[in-house]
């Protein structure tokens with residue numbers, strides 16, 4: 620069981636990037652480590668909070684399509700930010716904080732980054748993910764004193780791993 624990340628309509632949409640449940644946890648861990656060092660604007664903070672909360676609930680059903688993100692008319696900058704987060708994660712940014720050695724995530728990050736690069740966002744009028752032009756609730760942005768990561772909805776993802784099956 621795992622999670623699929625897709626980009627409908629992009630040249631890379633040949634099934635997208637498929638990650639096992641364990642790899643999905645790693646994926647969101649390293650994107651959160653990178654994103655918490657980069658996010659400045661409300662849209663960027665919302666994206667990184669989404670990563671911080673990624674795969675905490677809904678084990679095995681937390682992939683997404685890039686078209687699901689609440690892209691705005693500022694999407695070129697939003698896409699550039701997502702690519703910066705992926706690139707920084709691929710540089711092993713703060714991986715010393717991980718309790719494990721992620722063996723294959725680099726290839727998966729490269730595949731995901733390639734998919735993002737080949738994707739042309741379309742501004743979304745109303746996204747199920749909310750309006751990312753507004754900042755996230757301030758408590759989601761509080762940072763773990765040990766890891767300096769956003770607490771998100773479920774607490775720092777490196778302090779404890781809470782996950783429930785989506786059935």
Ligand SMILES: [Zn+2]
Nearest residue numbers: 763766775778
């Ligand atoms: Zn922590």
